Amino acid sequence: MAVYTEVPDDELAEFVAGYDIGAVLSAKGIAEGVENSNFLLHTESGFFILTLYEKRTRESDLPFFVGLMEHLAAKGLVCPQPVKRRTGEALGRLAGRPAAIVTFLDGMGVKRPGVPHCGAVGEALARLHLAGADFPMRRENALSVRGWRPLFDAAQERADSVTPGLRAATESALDALEREWPSGLPGGVIHADLFPDNVFFIGSKLSGLIDFYFACTDAFAYDLAICLNAWCFEMDGSFNLTKGQAMIAGYRRVRELEPAEVHALPVLCRGAALRFMLTRLVDWLNVPPGALVKPKDPLEYYKKLRFHQRAESAADYGLVGVPA
Amino acid sequence: MAVYTEVPDDELAEFVAGYDIGAVLSAKGIAEGVENSNFLLHTESGFFILTLYEKRTRESDLPFFVGLMEHLAAKGLVCPQPVKRRTGEALGRLAGRPAAIVTFLDGMGVKRPGVPHCGAVGEALARLHLAGADFPMRRENALSVRGWRPLFDAAQERADSVTPGLRAATESALDALEREWPSGLPGGVIHADLFPDNVFFIGSKLSGLIDFYFACTDAFAYDLAICLNAWCFEMDGSFNLTKGQAMIAGYRRVRELEPAEVHALPVLCRGAALRFMLTRLVDWLNVPPGALVKPKDPLEYYKKLRFHQRAESAADYGLVGVPA
Numbered sequence: 325m326a327v328y329t330e331v332p333d334d335e336l337a338e339f340v341a342g343y344d345i346g347a348v349l350s351a352k353g354i355a356e357g358v359e360n361s362n363f364l365l366h367t368e369s370g371f372f373i374l375t376l377y378e379k380r381t382r383e384s385d386l387p388f389f390v391g392l393m394e395h396l397a398a399k400g401l402v403c404p405q406p407v408k409r410r411t412g413e414a415l416g417r418l419a420g421r422p423a424a425i426v427t428f429l430d431g432m433g434v435k436r437p438g439v440p441h442c443g444a445v446g447e448a449l450a451r452l453h454l455a456g457a458d459f460p461m462r463r464e465n466a467l468s469v470r471g472w473r474p475l476f477d478a479a480q481e482r483a484d485s486v487t488p489g490l491r492a493a494t495e496s497a498l499d500a501l502e503r504e505w506p507s508g509l510p511g512g513v514i515h516a517d518l519f520p521d522n523v524f525f526i527g528s529k530l531s532g533l534i535d536f537y538f539a540c541t542d543a544f545a546y547d548l549a550i551c552l553n554a555w556c557f558e559m560d561g562s563f564n565l566t567k568g569q570a571m572i573a574g575y576r577r578v579r580e581l582e583p584a585e586v587h588a589l590p591v592l593c594r595g596a597a598l599r600f601m602l603t604r605l606v607d608w609l610n611v612p613p614g615a616l617v618k619p620k621d622p623l624e625y626y627k628k629l630r631f632h633q634r635a636e637s638a639a640d641y642g643l644v645g646v647p648a
Numbered sequence: 649m650a651v652y653t654e655v656p657d658d659e660l661a662e663f664v665a666g667y668d669i670g671a672v673l674s675a676k677g678i679a680e681g682v683e684n685s686n687f688l689l690h691t692e693s694g695f696f697i698l699t700l701y702e703k704r705t706r707e708s709d710l711p712f713f714v715g716l717m718e719h720l721a722a723k724g725l726v727c728p729q730p731v732k733r734r735t736g737e738a739l740g741r742l743a744g745r746p747a748a749i750v751t752f753l754d755g756m757g758v759k760r761p762g763v764p765h766c767g768a769v770g771e772a773l774a775r776l777h778l779a780g781a782d783f784p785m786r787r788e789n790a791l792s793v794r795g796w797r798p799l800f801d802a803a804q805e806r807a808d809s810v811t812p813g814l815r816a817a818t819e820s821a822l823d824a825l826e827r828e829w830p831s832g833l834p835g836g837v838i839h840a841d842l843f844p845d846n847v848f849f850i851g852s853k854l855s856g857l858i859d860f861y862f863a864c865t866d867a868f869a870y871d872l873a874i875c876l877n878a879w880c881f882e883m884d885g886s887f888n889l890t891k892g893q894a895m896i897a898g899y900r901r902v903r904e905l906e907p908a909e910v911h912a913l914p915v916l917c918r919g920a921a922l923r924f925m926l927t928r929l930v931d932w933l934n935v936p937p938g939a940l941v942k943p944k945d946p947l948e949y950y951k952k953l954r955f956h957q958r959a960e961s962a963a964d965y966g967l968v969g970v971p972a
Contacts, residue, residue: 333758337851349754349850352688355677364676364688366754371695430673430690434657526673527661 329361329376331419339418342409343425345369359537361421364428371428373404376421381537383422388463389536390414390424392456392513399455401448402532404429431524431531442555442567444530445523446574449515449551452533453544454579456513465516465540467599469505472498475602482609487623494601497629501595506543506588514547516540519554545585548575549592552641553600553628561627568642581643589638597632601625653685653700655743663742666733667749669693683861685745688752695752697728700745705861707746712787713860714738714748716780716837723779725772726856728753755848755855766879766891768854769847770898773839773875776857777868778903780837789840789864791923793829796822799926806933811947818925821953825919830867830912838871839863843878869909872899873916876965877924877952885951892966905967913962921956925949 331351340348346368354373356362361376377386390406394414397405404426406414416423434441465471476498483491515522517538524532548571556567575581604622611619635641655675664672670692678697680686685700701710714730718738721729728750730738740747758765789795800822807815839846841862848856872895880891899905928946935943959965 330759332760333756347851348756350752350848351756353679354688355679364678366695371690428674432657432672432675435654436656524674527671 329378329419329421331363331376335419339416339423340365340367340425342411342416343407344410345372345407345425365425372407372425373428374418374423374425376418376423378421385463385537386415386422386424388461389539391461392459392536392539393426395459396452396455396536401451401455402429403536404532404534429524429532429534431526433521433523434525435520437520437555437567439564439566439570440528441520441523441525441530443570443574444525445518445551445555446548446571446576447578448523448530448533449518449547450575450578452515453512453547459513463540465514465542467516467538467603468542468546469501469595472501472595472598472602475606479602479605479609483605486605486608487626490605490626493626494598494605497594497598497633501591501598504591505595506584506591509543509545509585509588510582511543511546512541513539514542514544516542516547516550518547518551543585543588543592544579545581545588546592546596548572548581549589549596550599552593553596553625556641557628557631561624561631563628563631563641565640565642569644570642572638572641572643581638586638586643589641589643590632590635593635593641594629594632597625597629601629653702653743653745655687655700659743663740663747664689664691664749666735666740667731668734669696669731669749680858689749696731696749697752698742698747698749700742700747702745709787709861710739710746710748712785713863715785716783716860716863717750719783720776720779720860725775725779726753727860728856728858753848753856753858755850757845757847758849759844761844761879761891763888763890763894764852765844765847765849765854767894767898768849769842769875769879770872770895770900771902772847772854772857773842773871774899774902776839777836777871783837787864789838789866791840791862791927792866792870793825793919796825796922796926799930803926803929803933807929810929810932811950814929814950817950818922818929821918821922821957825915825922828915829919830908830915833867833869833909833912834906835867835870836865837863838866838868840866840871840874842871842875867909867912867916868903869905869912870916870920872896872905873913873920874923876917877920877949880965881952881955885948885955887952887955887965889964889966893968894966896962896965896967905962910962910967913965913967914956914959917959917965918953918956921949921953925953 337348348367350366351363354362354364359380360378363374365372365374393403393406396403407425408414409416414424480491522535552568556564558564601622604620607619608622661672672691674690675687678686678688683704684702687698689696689698717727717730720727731749732738733740738748804815846859880888882888925946928944931943932946
């Protein structure tokens, strides 16, 4: 839940007057996204989402994110489409922050994804990878292997306060990943944060993808590894192989995995688990006492990491019919 | 800002299927109201507000609130209109809570009300009083004079920690109000919480009233006193007489004040200031340390109370042309 910025009425009216979407009829802060302020905007021409980019989103990255959404929407992928200002720009400023208006997308995140959802997500992820293939901009993945050591350094002193042994286990996993991290895999634009919150469904049908604010240029199979982590584990920490099969098969219906990607899947899954464990751990250790917003539990990803450490091949994730 | 309850997808779909509004396309938690959970709901037949009533709203009061909105909407007052279930009921249950769907209302609360807004609010308030006149249900105002002593008792021990002398000043104001509180004034349904958050405007035009969850049966002029407190003071605590004039004149264009109401206006204004000071004080003293939600400042209403203690007649609030 996130609405950080109050927008004065007159500034909002003036901002919206810079677009060809009629006058503002309503603007309601919505509980969507965790980094930025989002408003559901009703104007004389329809419903939109207004996003104010808060300080955790680097302003220099915005042209990549906004350009990517335009590119993907133009390719037919259902995602929020930036609305251009009369000047032709998609980015403006409101209440002292960079701001954009994007189209309103129907659908809702599923809270308890089932097997069919996982299959649909696999397919959509592959479509995203293909649609982004000719996107001309690049953005390095700041939260890939080279970004993990600084996170570990920030958290290691107090890691064992979360659970005994966490510091040593994390360091050893990190050491191994730094040695074994693959390079040269097929890549391009990845979403990098395609959690259930960010995939909309209407009934059982996938209706769109949102929140491209971690998107970057990296290996496609790493994005699949993130999704396997985010969608295919049960609440008790067990991996649901049927969901993994559905997701990987869904992906391969649209884009076939190359042998090097198949081979790398276990190490990529370990990396993805470590990445989310580390960012959650840093947030967990830095939450103000008594805060009402409960940070996400880093131990969820510690459990997932241990599952991945026992995985031997992509078959353990549900890949069938391809020798690793 | 308030979204307290997560609603499982399947429960939401089932709940909405009880209405004749098509299937759910989207539901977003919105930052509106402070007591209940509100969602902006998009279905195949349009946009609605879904409210889940949390525990601070007494379930036995809901038929009054929902019935009142129906009554007022039927009289042509623009306010959220409860949508009836196929069973004919306006109240249902969702996620273990009483829940209702009401029509979506365009417009936004003004953050910096000007003189014309105050005039429009005065008019709308009088229209509300007239439209509610034949509403058959009654609800006692639990936050009128008899409710203040228990609030004071809950806060008095620590009142001076907020500002020195607050305890004695509050007790003396309360003693006086208990002695002088008028009875027998013209009354009926009052909104009792018509703050700028709860009055929607589109541009400079008043477009509707929301949040009837403090509505009750009480003196009309007390409702006007609440609005004078809520709308006509400046940020520095000074009373803006021009705003007061506009509000009272707006009210009188629709419903004339009787001499007894004119005479009682200063004591009603003192009572309204004390009521909001006391509820804010109790919240202020009971906020958990480190909480992210900052309670509203009780001293704002302490300042207003002191202004009212110096007021001699309704003329001090901007009433013109009527001898008190």
